[in-house]
Amino acid sequence: xxxxxxxxxxxxxxxxxxxxxxxxxxxxxxxxxxxxxxxxxxxxxxxxxxxxxxxxxxxxxxxxxxxxxxxxxxxxxxxxxxxxxxxxxxxxxxxxxxxxxxxxxxxxxxxxxxxxxxxxxxxxxxxxxxxxxxxxxxxxxxxxxxxxxxxxxxxxxxxxxxxxxxxxxxxxxxxxxxxxxxxxxxxxxxxxxxxxxxxxxxxxxxxxxxxxxxxxxxxxxxxxxxxxxxxxxxxxxxxxxxxxxxxxxxxxxxxxxxxxxxxxxxxxxxxxxxxxxxxxxxxxxxxxxxxxxxxxxxxxxxxxxxxxxxxxxxxxxxxxxxxxxxxxxxxxxxxxxxxxxxxxxxxxxxxxxxxxxxxxxxxxxxxxxxxxxxxxxxxxxxxxxxxxxxxxxxxxxxxxxxxxxxxxxxxxxxxxxxxxxxxxxxxxxxxxxxxxxxxxxxxxxxxxxxxxxxxxxxxxxxxxxxxxxxxxxxxxxxxxxxxxxxxxxxxxxxxxxxxxxxxxxxxxxxxxxxxxxxxxxxxxxxxxxxxxxxxxxxxxxxxxxxxxxxxxxxxxxxxxxxxxxxxxxxx
Numbered sequence: 001x002x003x004x005x006x007x008x009x010x011x012x013x014x015x016x017x018x019x020x021x022x023x024x025x026x027x028x029x030x031x032x033x034x035x036x037x038x039x040x041x042x043x044x045x046x047x048x049x050x051x052x053x054x055x056x057x058x059x060x061x062x063x064x065x066x067x068x069x070x071x072x073x074x075x076x077x078x079x080x081x082x083x084x085x086x087x088x089x090x091x092x093x094x095x096x097x098x099x100x101x102x103x104x105x106x107x108x109x110x111x112x113x114x115x116x117x118x119x120x121x122x123x124x125x126x127x128x129x130x131x132x133x134x135x136x137x138x139x140x141x142x143x144x145x146x147x148x149x150x151x152x153x154x155x156x157x158x159x160x161x162x163x164x165x166x167x168x169x170x171x172x173x174x175x176x177x178x179x180x181x182x183x184x185x186x187x188x189x190x191x192x193x194x195x196x197x198x199x200x201x202x203x204x205x206x207x208x209x210x211x212x213x214x215x216x217x218x219x220x221x222x223x224x225x226x227x228x229x230x231x232x233x234x235x236x237x238x239x240x241x242x243x244x245x246x247x248x249x250x251x252x253x254x255x256x257x258x259x260x261x262x263x264x265x266x267x268x269x270x271x272x273x274x275x276x277x278x279x280x281x282x283x284x285x286x287x288x289x290x291x292x293x294x295x296x297x298x299x300x301x302x303x304x305x306x307x308x309x310x311x312x313x314x315x316x317x318x319x320x321x322x323x324x325x326x327x328x329x330x331x332x333x334x335x336x337x338x339x340x341x342x343x344x345x346x347x348x349x350x351x352x353x354x355x356x357x358x359x360x361x362x363x364x365x366x367x368x369x370x371x372x373x374x375x376x377x378x379x380x381x382x383x384x385x386x387x388x389x390x391x392x393x394x395x396x397x398x399x400x401x402x403x404x405x406x407x408x409x410x411x412x413x414x415x416x417x418x419x420x421x422x423x424x425x426x427x428x429x430x431x432x433x434x435x436x437x438x439x440x441x442x443x444x445x446x447x448x449x450x451x452x453x454x455x456x457x458x459x460x461x462x463x464x465x466x467x468x469x470x471x472x473x474x475x476x477x478x479x480x481x482x483x484x485x486x487x488x489x490x491x492x493x494x495x496x497x498x499x500x501x502x503x504x505x506x507x508x509x510x511x512x513x514x515x516x517x518x519x520x521x522x523x524x525x526x527x528x529x530x531x532x533x534x535x536x537x538x539x540x541x542x543x544x545x546x547x548x549x550x551x552x553x554x555x556x557x558x559x560x561x562x563x564x565x566x567x568x569x570x571x
Contacts, residue, residue, distance in 0.1 A: 004113040004142055004364045005103055006356025008150070009092065009130065011070040011174030011200060012323070014038045015350060016099040017357035018107065019366045024154070024354040027103045035349060036102075038173075040094045041065040042081040050098035058244075062236035066091050068202055071174050073133075074126035089129050093136035100137065114139045115360040117352050118472075119175040120146035120379050121195030124432060124444055127472045142363055144471035147172075148179035149376050150355025151321045152188050155346050156372060157358055160186045164316035167304070169334050169342065170352075171297065172322035174200040178300040180308040186372050192307035192405040193379040194300035199293060201250065201324040207289050208246035209239075212261065212277055238266050242277075253283045254326045287329045294329055295538040298337050307405045318342040323349055377405045378468050385429040385438040387419040398431055398438045401466045408472070413465040415481070422454040428464060428478050440550075449478040451485045507545035512556060516544060519563055526570075537566070 006017045006024070013035045016027045026034040031052050041054035042064050049057070057065040064081035072079075072088035079086045096114075103111050118130050127144050134141040148168035155166070163184040170177040177195040181188055241263060249259040263277040305311060320342045324330060334342050347354075359374070361367035383400040401412050418426060426449045433441025453460055460482060467475040479486035507513055507520075520541055527537050540563055547555040 002110050002112050003107075003366070004115060004360035005100070005111055006115045006117075006150075006353055006358070006360045007096065007099060008117045008147070008353035008356055009070065009096065009133075010038055010352075011068050011172055011202060012038055013173070013349070014095060014099060015353035016103050017353045018103065019357055019361035019364075022361075022367065024357040024361075026350060026353065027106045029099075029102045030105075036095075036099065037067070038070065038095060039065065039067045040069070040091050042084075042086075042094075044082050046082075048094045048097075050095050058240050059237060062240050068174060069095075071198070071202070074123060074129040089133040089136060092130075092133035096134060096137035096139065100139065112139055113142050113360075113364075115143045115145055115356045115363070116141055117145050117147045117150050117356045119170075119172075119195060119197060120148050120177040120179055120193040121175070121197055122146075122472070123197075123380065123442060124382075124472065124474050125442075126197070131471070131473070141471075143359055144473070145356060145359050146177070146179065146190075146193065146376060146379075146472070147175075147352045148177045148193065148321060149181070149188070149190055149374065150353075150359065151319060151346060151351045152179070152181050152183070152190070153355035153358040153372070153374060154351045155317075155319060156183055156186070156188045157367075159183065160372065165310060165314050166317045166319060167301070167315050167338065168319045168321055169297075169301065169325065170195075170321040171324040171330060172200050173324070174198075174202050176200065176297055176300065178297070178304045180304045180310060188372070188374045190374075190376045190407075191310070192304045193377060194304040194307070195379070196296070196300065199296070200322075201247075203293055204250050204290050204324070204327070205243055205246040207293070208249055208281070208286070209242050211289055212242065212246070212279060212281075215279065235267060241266060249281055250286070250327070253281070253286050254328060256283070258282045283328070290327075290329065292538060292542065294327075294333050296542055297330075298333065301334070301337050312338045312340065315340055317345070319346055320344065321346065321348050321351055375407050376470070378402055378408050378410065378472065380404055380432045381434050382430070382432050382444075382466055382468065382474060384416075384464060385431060386416060396438055398433065398436055398441055401464065402468055404434065406468075409467070409469050411465060411467040413463055415461045415463055417458045417461055418452060418455075419457065421457045423457075424452045424454060425450045426452060426462060426478070428476070430474070430476055444474070447476050447478050447487055449480070449485075449487050451483070452480055453482060507548050510545075510548040511551055512553070513548050516548060516556065516560060519560060519567075520544065522567070523563060537563075540566075 003018060008015045015035055017024050028034055029036045029051050036051040037055045039054040041049040041057040054065060066079055069088050069091045079091060100111050114134060116130055116134055118127055131141045148170045151168050166181050166183055168179045175197050176199045179190060179193045181190045245261055245263055252259045259281050261277055261279045265274040266277055267275040315338060318338055318340050325348050331342055381400045381404040382402040383398055385396050386399040388395055388397040401414055402410060428447045430444045431438050431441040432444055435441050463479045463481055465477040477486055477488035523537055523541055540559060544559040547559060
């Protein structure tokens with residue numbers, strides 16, 4: 001059998017690593033670089049170009065060049081090039097094949113086995129899609145491993161004898177993960193994970209782009225009735241130039257106090273005159289622009305600690321992972337939230353790939369399992385929709401079977417009964433989430449159990465079993481206890497999309513927003529003038545905006561009361 005490689009399949013960049021003489025060795029791409037842009041170009045003849053060569057086509061052929069595909073993982077969205085349709089998994093498979101070909105050339109051997117990393121907060125749907133991408137690339141995916149867990153493996157290999165509580169804050173190009181774990185004498189025990197699959201450096205780039213568009217382009221470009229607006233937004237070459245400049249700005253402001261944009265002849269106005277952007281952006285401006293999104297990462301940190309039954313004072317090490325953690329205001333937010341200085345003990349760009357290779361080494365035997373032991377958790381609560389009979393009315397509830405942050409692999413069972421007399425079939429709807437209302441959770445699929453003996457309601461027990469494996473993939477089994485008749489399956493995910501994070505900027509259009517607007521504006525004004533109040537109040541404001549968008553009237557009222565109480569205390 002071939003050796004197993006570790007692959008960090010990232011939103012912005014990807015890396016491939018193998019174990020060589022007991023240590024992780026990063027494998028260079030065709031240009032000799034260890035970090036490869038996650039970009040794929042499809043030629044008119046169907047030829048595939050990936051990595052840095054593909055990135056050059058972003059400015060000349062953006063219509064058939066794809067980047068940041070990881071954001072579409074698990075969705076049913078299709079991508080188009082030269083009249084053909086491609087799924088996100090197919091595009092990712094092209095990138096994986098390129099990485100593997102680099103490894104085969106470097107190692108002079110065939111590679112067909114891999115450990116692939118995913119965000120800890122990836123859903124069951126997204127994990128299956130990643131596995132499928134690997135299989136389309138001709139790989140046997142030996143393990144799907146969570147990115148912050150991989151980073152902890154990289155840290156743990158060099159600190160086998162330590163006994164510490166560690167928090168890994170992983171903010172990459174497209175996703176956020178916060179994982180709390182315990183390291184003791186070579187055992188890495190993951191306690192809890194939280195995160196956001198729609199937050200990363202890509203979002204900061206878009207904020208810069210939008211701010212520049214608002215401030216620098218002529219008004220007729222941005223007015224709602226402008227015929228030019230659509231042409232501007234559809235000019236992929238111009239937008240790609242703007243995006244690249246925004247990314248350069250973000251990176252530069254991590255080490256400099258200001259960045260100067262110079263984008264001549266960016267667009268053509270309706271009268272044919274060229275439009276350029278010439279602007280200097282300061283770090284203070286950038287910090288203000290991204291503040292809301294950066295502050296939103298405080299909630300996952302605190303929730304992960306609560307789930308792990310720890311406080312910030314219990315932490316011994318805070319590891320920053322992912323390129324976006326180089327942003328100064330991100331480091332500051334983490335330090336203030338956890339009352340600890342984050343440590344640069346691992347390479348934020350390469351540590352996840354190195355950890356994937358360590359996991360590969362443990363599986364193939366090139367690293368001794370006696371030296372390093374890993375446990376991980378299920379980051380979501382998994383359960384089914386069940387009928388709850390109340391005193392006044394019956395209603396469907398989400399009934400958990402595997403609780404969030406349960407150590408994996410795990411298998412749990414529960415007994416249920418048909419809800420009506422003489423029922424002979426039962427459709428078991430499987431959900432992932434934390435809301436008591438099934439409709440607010442992610443529906444993963446269903447299992448249909450037939451052949452239930454006819455009986456009065458409550459007389460014929462049915463057993464539902466969930467098995468969640470080390471790759472984070474769910475198997476569901478339903479059985480009639482009296483007859484042993486059973487049905488089991490990996491939950492079908494066809495057409496299921498990962499639930500997107502709400503766009504809070506649209507809160508003012510939500511029902512009930514008018515009543516909350518004066519309060520929100522007042523609090524936001526206070527935040528702008530008082531850094532000590534900013535973070536906690538921003539979280540409450542974000543929660544209120546989300547509740548408005550979700551039309552959760554009860555939560556809206558609760559948050560209004562809390563904010564009003566705070567204002568009264570501060571008055």
